[in-house]
Amino acid sequence: MEFCPTCANLLQYEMTNPARFFCRSCHYISPIERKVKIKRGVQLTNKAATPIIVGKKPxxxxxxxxxxxxxxxxxxxxxxxxxxxxxxxTIYYRCLNEGCGHNWKED
Structure with missing residues (x-):
């Protein structure tokens, strides 16, 4: 999927010689390159989770x-x-008692 850089509409595919993408709204035209790079085996990395509850302060x-x-x-x-x-x-609670800090929820 390609989007128009001018008006952000979805570009349409037109099979001409050479093939191209075009925008029906603002008449933007983008030729399609003959050499297409296909990326395979892209490694996804996990991000560290950001804690919602930090320290003892509310x-x-x-x-x-x-x-x-x-x-x-x-x-x-x-x-x-x-x-x-x-x-x-859903309401999530955390006890403000310094010795407890218990978490519970109420649906």
Whole structure:
């Protein structure tokens, strides 16, 4: 797939001599080179995961949620849309008790 550098529309293929890509909107034309490079065996690398919870300080908003593990009355929370848009968001909590730090979620 090739996109027009001018208007970002999908370029159409035209089999002429020589073959070319063209844009129906802005009339951009790009000739197709005869020598096509096919890349095979491209090695993908894994990136290191960035932790969401860093250290003991609260990173996000806090609330008066009770920790199910230690019973502490404050927790940090984060909301994420994990299901379809018509479903409620999933809320992830982290206990703010320094000795606990328990993580749990509420669907």
């Amino acid at each position: 990173v996000g908003a806090t609330t008066d949620a009770t920790c199910p593990k230690c019973g502490h009355g404050q927790a940090e929370f984060n909301q994420v849309q994990t299901r379809s848009a018509d479903e409620p968001m």
